[in-house]
Amino acid sequence: MNEQEILEKLAETFRDIFDIPDLVLNPAMTAEDVPEWDSVNHITLIVATEQQFGIKFQTAEIEELKNVGELVHLVKEKTDNN
């Protein structure tokens, strides 16, 4: 899966969790940009992403994420290693 495909799959999850059907996800996006992206939804997002791609994030990896692009990159790294 390339990063674009991952971004698209993630976008579905973001839309479902934030309940914003027309949300467009871009790599530069951060929690600041989406009012619904609070700390509770953040956990939900991380867990949903783990389930969706069959991967597991490390505590430190999650702490370091700056934006959507970095999440996509991390997913790519993990799915490549699977």
Added chain:
Amino acid sequence: MSAPELSWLPSRPDWSDALRSIGNTPGPKEWSALVSLANVRLDFVSTLRLDRRLVKLFGDAPPTGLATRSLRLAVLGSSTVDHLFSAIRVGALRRGLWTSLYKTDYGQYSQELFDKNSELRRWKPETVLFSLDARHLLGGFGVNEPADEVNARLDRQIEILVNCWRVAREQLGCRVIQQTALPIFPALLGNNEHRLAGSPARLVGQLNSRLREHADAEGVDILAVDDKVAADGLNAWHDPMLWHRAKQEIHPAASPVYGDLVGRILAAQQGLSSKCIVLDLDNTLWGGVIGDDGLNGIILGQGSSLGEAFVMFQKYVKDLSTRGVILAVCSKNDEANALEPFEKHPEMVLRRSDIACFSASWQDKASAIRDIAKQLNIGIDSLVFVDDNPFERNIVRRELPMVAVPEMPQDPSLYPATISAAGYFESVGLTSEDLARTQQYQANSLREALKVSASDVDGYLKSLGMEMRWSRFQQIDSQRIVQLINKTNQFNLTTRRYSEEEVSAVIAAPGILSLQIRLVDQFGDNGIIALVIGRVVDDTTAIEIDTWLMSCRVLGRQVEQATLNLVVEEAKRLGADRLIGRYRPTAKNRMVENHYPNLGFSPCTVSDGDGQCWELTLAERAPSSTFIKIIEA
């Protein structure tokens, strides 16, 4: 790590569309649409989405005229429990229950419980759920404390909890549910952990078994998350990272199953647990088809792993009946065939006397199940229907959405675990009345006469998108053809048997009508399910149908009519203007005695005495309209 699943519920590809199509006015129609969407194998994100819709429509009040009692449930948690609320509401919704939830402030559960002016008390809960995390329950223990001190501390801890239960029951007037402690602690010694009295890993087990003893004495129901962890593995239920990050002890991905556990206790407290399990026979209680394979041919008992698996399932069902679940049978079979194993098979665990209502006939299962409920005089919503055949499961789900129909795994070895995981028969107390129930219902059922009622299945058949893929006999399929010809006893008009050579001869002869028919639908390929062989009668323009047989698996799906359409076309191609059909009765093929008249054949003008003879003039027949698309393979 895979999340615990609602594995007994069916998945539904159009779920998102169906969710979107629910209207915005909170009425009974919207409610039942939500209930039906809850009865699907939801993961935690779909559970959140469904709950959002539920809260939007029915957040403040249940729909008017709801038959079940609405509930006010307070969750008393010692750490984060918010992430479980959607799943709890959906778990209740799945059973048609409307719930209003309350959570105590973080770390404040005991204050709110004891303070007479607390918000909790003003909210007036009807049920409280103590959802206390293991660290909270066992945090005060020292690993190196001597055993007697540890045990004294455990006693105190239990006393504190029991006191909480009593306050909730006596002062708040609530029913109480106590969640067991999650076994999250890693062992310090290992196999012999019990030698270290203060080890948290050991204490969880001790605490849980003490909780159970006291719960029974206090009239408190247990929410056994520890048993689920034993079945699914700790990693499926708990992620230490999420604990550190958000104080979520239960993994959000496990929340759908958690919510279902809560939902089934709430339903059981209202007496809404299922009461009766309705069992299919062929490939559900034994392997094979009794009508075709015969008493000695069905797979049941020692000597084959499959046969042992069916015995174990029967044993599980028998044990269910011992604890008060009513057993019924619903099978498409001749009654004499269906009863034979119960009366004569030495490996049968279940006996006729275990079955309170025995329905074996050729009517559709939805109607048969209605009759069973009527005869037993219990609500149709208290039935669980178990059938290996996805077609039957789906037709019952569609016709009788109030009947619980578990998805069954391919392998019968997994049947008991599947029924158990679904928790249909959740009990909040076992009475001697439970234990006597089967006999009682059996007596009732004998009094009621069987009534046949039709159920409209057209819409369902249409939705199946059935395709009949036919060809003339193919050499490559000859083994399957021979097997079908020699094995099929019930839907077989003439019961003529063919050897492989004889089938090859049919293939080689250009003037012989031969059809092999495969049925494909949205559940997949049913394989070759029907065969027809026809031969021109010497010196005439008539074709006599020498062999017409079909697998009983596809009964009631218009395959007969569609097949006749094909036969007529083929007969015309071969230059015939008339079809002759013959029914030769045997001990097993009574179900097709009216096959030809049902299809519009008339009695032959001259009969030769070989069974019953029927004929059809091709020019007079218009093709039957069916929901099956016919495709030449």
